[in-house]
Amino acid sequence: MNRGDLQTLKRAKPLLGTVVEISLTVTDESAFVRATDAAFSRLEAIHNAMSFHAPDSDLSRIANAKRGEVLAIAADTWNTLALALDIEARSNGIFNPTVAPELVRRGLLPRPMTPSGSFNGTSNHIVGRVGVQKLNAQRLHSECLPVPPIQSLHSSIALAGNDRLRLQAPVWIDLGGIAKGYAVDQAIKVLRGFTTAGDATSGLVSGIVNAGGDLAVFGDLEHVVSVRVPSAPHLAMPVAAIRELSCATTATYFLNTANNAEVRSHSIEKPSHLVDVRRSTQGNVKFESVSVFAPCCAVADALTKVVWLGDPNSIEIHDILQHYQASAALINAAGEVMRR
């Protein structure tokens, strides 16, 4: 293959509550369309299994399940829950995906309904964090589920086999970011099958999958990852050059908690999605965004929350980053970067 024939093509679809972009360096457009078709259909399947909004998703079924009930779940949901359990244990509970009731209270997620309260229409296709109020209004006529207490994932579910779980206590699970990261990982896996390493005739060299800021790069090209400047989110600063790695960022710069009055006045009024179950503090370090680089994008996303809610100078955070071969970049309001 002649490197001179290479071109970078991009495609984007609304999925996982955001816009997912796939950018590939390829020799021809047909290779690009084949590879992206396959990757996007994988992303759609994951979206449907793990949406908190869709009434027939695994997470909605879990929210509806009774104590002791055994549910069959999609392999993707099982894998993500297994990883979530692992990160919850290793972070001593800082990472907690059972905070959905609090997110519902803050108006960030719709309240789960009994199956009879399901809504119809096409929203299922690309439901994201969408029109919560509207959906809630629609659902007033249906039966709301009682709000479960926020506990921990391991006290709420037990995974069995590779496709089942047993409900130990009523729980609302929001896999939000970690599911988005998992989806990026799976899309990368599909795309890898189309690369010259997987298939010499493919014409695909390298690529990036970016799901609303959770991104991963693969192939033999190096990519410079930029992170938005927290106090000026219309600017981005280059932070690291990566190869075969993923990156996720958590920040509140588009929320009304931004410390910048001008940004705040133009922002959509939106509460923070970060729920601190342990009531821990950020230690003495003040920062506005946390980016984590790791081989696995699902891990990177989960660890941004762990670093954000934990103390970045603690042994606890050092150990968990090391365990997952992860590195973190924390950016403060002045745009200074602290690396971990």
Added chain:
Amino acid sequence: MKSNLTWLPATLLVAVTPVYVYAGQYATADEAARRTFPEATTFKENVFQLNAEQSRAVSTQSELPDKPILWRSVIAFNAEKAIGIVVFDSVIGKFELIDYAVGIGIDGNIRNVEILAYRESHGYEVRLPAWRKQFVGKNKSSKLRVSDDISTISGATMSATHITDGVRRIVRVVDQLKLLGKL
């Protein structure tokens, strides 16, 4: 292949910050149509407008405000038979303008939703002196490099909310076309 991470030197903003726009050009209307209906043999341009009554029906069914516009679309044919339609629309997100296409089969099922172009503009902050002042003198020697490409920016980007609403509306718009026997 081995994973690799190289930290880059931290760069700070310089005194005068220009307005940056992140833009992505993803697909032309033609490309979106061909990717949605690869089995189509011909595509026919179809610009249409719903009358007031049809518009109201769309609004009621989709629970969205009326959008009385000239709709741009192409109808896909296999031989002489219409197999579906691709409707083009634009929405404004948080800070961005998004052009997208919705492909709907003759059976009424959504076949594809594809972003055509995306343009994110934040201009308001830099006009404000208070905002600018905080960066003055921080590090004059370093220069902020800015990507004009959203692909490798980590951190919250666009929300799909408005696109999801738009898709819901377009499904109802296409229902009206079918009622009219125009599809």
